[in-house]
Amino acid sequence: MNTNTRRCFLKNAGLILTSWFLGGCSVQGESFRSNENTDQPNVVLIMTDDQGWGDVHSHGNNKIDTPQMDGLAEEGARFDRFFVSPVSAPTRASLLTGRYHLRTGAHGVTGGRENVRSEEVTLAELFKSNGYKTGCFGKWHNGAHFPNHPNGQGFDEFVGFCAGHWNRYFNTKLEHNGIFFKTEGYITDVLTDFSLSFINKNKQSPFFCYIPYNIPHAPWQVPKKYFTKYKRRDLDDKTACAYGMCENFDDNLGRILNALSKNGLSENTIVLFLSDNGPNSYRYNGNMKGKKGSVHEGGVRVPLFIRWPKKIQSGTIVYENASHIDLLPTLSEMCGLSTEKCFKLDGRSLVPLLRSRNCSWQDRIIFTFPRGPEWSFQGAARTRRWRAVKKKDKWLLFDIHSDPHEDIDVSKHYPEVLKKLSSEYTKLYKEMAEEGFKPLPISVGYPSWDEVELPAHEATLEGEGIAYKGKNGWAHDWIADWTSVNSFAVWDIDVVESGSFKAEVKYICSRDNTGCKIKISAGNCAVQTEINEAFDPEPFPHRDLLPRKEVYDMPWKQVTVGTLNLSKGRQKLKVLPLAIKGREFIELKALLLKRID
Incomplete structure (x- = not known):
């Protein structure tokens, strides 16, 4: 099969302006990169599937061991309130485009509703048009058919699968640029092998390596040594399996970080880790309400760790709200990529928050939109203090500062707050819905x-x-x-x-x-x-290890x-x-x- 990728329609872009104003933070003079002669940094963007905010040891969970994730956060920045969509494909669409998923055509998780329009400008296309080698290794979930396929959306190399989940994690078949082949071993280990091969092959030139792992998503399959370890901690089977999957990922994260170090790439490589939605079962999640699929805090708040030695101070904790739509403009500024050819961005660069702990950051509303018209009865709007939640066409309001578990609806006490949040939500939803829910052939x-x-x-x-x-x-x-x-x-x-x-x-x-x-x-x-x-x-x-729904x-x-x-x-x-x-x-x-x- 001929697997040539489509021609990138973006023109090469120069460095971004270093004097600008964004969201209340004035950034003047020197850019986040030290000078114009510095080599462009590499980027390794890692995402897990159905790993909740609480599936990290350093988030207060003493039942799970995640030393590599903990170390990554300690060596760079930990975002305390980072939000995504309640389910997988919409999160991936927003991550790759810097736009709310309804703008991109993705509004579901199966049946073609997960597809991102081919004309959308992705992170991979931005990097590719600026001389980067681009690779994707894992679960794509934004279109299985060219040109919605990874090879049609800016990735030189793709190894993984395009569907919303995979049925076999051991000795399975995976796709390489449109052609399926047999693998040996556990899927996370295999995907890491291909990621490391890509990094080693391209270590002399700037690269963008996107690794969207598919664990701890069901089916519940993990090497027995991990499952046995967590069963010994008196956990139920599902939690033991999920934690085992997370620790297996943690071990593979260590392999990636070690490879960067051995190749002398650590200092000039930005490493990001996040998850795509809340946990896929009820387990420790910081006492937040909801899990995967929920528009409450527990369904959409996930880890985000960013490490860039000598550019991001170790031990940085960002308490301001941030979102998946922010990563494209953030990485664009970090790497000197112009977003001029992108469609209207909903995100904003997080660089000011990474540069200064005293940044004057303007509050804003982060929205959670439904994954399909049949789910239009739910949605949410989040500011620093408030979370407005639409459930069955009724709006509720929660004061997250005093009620982080969202137990008490205070909408009657703050009607003007609710009116503003719900009206802003409705306005933007109507703007996007007509085009957003149209099926893509x-x-x-x-x-x-x-x-x-x-x-x-x-x-x-x-x-x-x-x-x-x-x-x-x-x-x-x-x-x-x-x-x-x-x-x-x-x-x-x-x-x-x-x-x-x-x-x-x-x-x-x-x-x-x-x-x-x-x-x-x-x-x-x-x-x-x-x-x-x-x-x-x-x-x-x-x-x-457990019965499956798939x-x-x-x-x-x-x-x-x-x-x-x-x-x-x-x-x-x-x-x-x-x-x-x-x-x-x-x-x-x-x-x-x-x-x-």
Whole structure:
């Protein structure tokens, strides 16, 4: 497969101005970089998945050991009140663009709603346009199809997966620039190996290395030595597994920091660590209300540690509110990158807070927006003192200074405060929602990306007698219980260049159901075939320590249905049964389109 990345549309930019005004902090004279002749710093941006604020020893949790995270915070800056979105993909969209996720097209976690529009300017594109080598190693979760794929959004190299979660953490398959390959070992260790290879390969030039690990997200799989250690601390199975995953990450963080040191890169490398949302179970979280998915403090407040020796004073603690939308403008200033070509930024540079503990920082509102129109009944607005929370179309107000657990609604005592926060929220939400919730089609036909897999979980299911295998239709799910010839699956595609495409399907079919007929259509073109070969396998072996909500990883049979001649433009692609033999139609995992002209 040809995996050339799309041409970056940003022009090379010079150093930022060193005299400017931002948010009440006047920054004049020397920039955060020591002088214009200094080599551009490297950046290692590390993010974990579902690790809460409380999953760090130095945040008051004496049940977990995280010496590398603790040391990173002590050697640089610890942000005490850093906020993200309640779930994964929206956080990643805001982190990469400096914009609230609804501006970027990402408004969910599955079904294509996690995709960031390809025209958005990402951190990787900013760095790449300024001569940096760029690599992403881990969970992307902002688009699986080119040009929404990491290789289309500024990353020279990508190793990992694009979905919202992964099904196997041991000896799994991962993707390298569009091509899947087998790995050996635990997934976090493997991703670290590739990250270190990228760093070693590019140590002579500036690099941006983004490492979005996928732990401690479920499924609950971790090397037994970690799980056993935390079970000995009298913890329940889920907490023991989560803490084991966090300690495994901590060990890998140590490997990264050691590699930077051995290569003489520590002093000129900015290292950042954060998580993407609150914890994925009820466990220690600093006595905050809520967990992952919640718009309360516990669902959106996470660790942020930044180390840059000789530029950030060790032991710095920042108490001002900060957010994921702030990291793009912050890194842009640190590294001398212009944001002129970016779309409207919602974030602001945190450099003044890192330079001076006495900075006069203007208070502001940080918003938490829903991940989809069906979640519009919830949201939040946060200032230094207040958290306004929208729940079931009713607004509540909490004084975080006196009530950090959000127990007492004080909206009746401070109606003007609530009115201002709720009205500002509503105004911005309305500004973004119309475009933010529009579905993005799957692009097909890029010459540089000649094969596209349309997964079942990105289809719309029409009619009765058709459903997903799992309850929620999350990533890796497939279509099952397909019992009606009047039901079908539909994908919204955009053919960017007309051409002929071989159409294949991945399926499971019991012997009793062979002989069914399948049709694929798009526009005026259609192909069909009969499924005559049975394939009814067992799931792949797994190492779950607790029951999972996700579906299990399965082998799939692949068969060619025919050749589709697709015209340029946006259209609906349908898969439907022409005939069902036995009790039900095939179980459908994905439709593959491979350009053949």
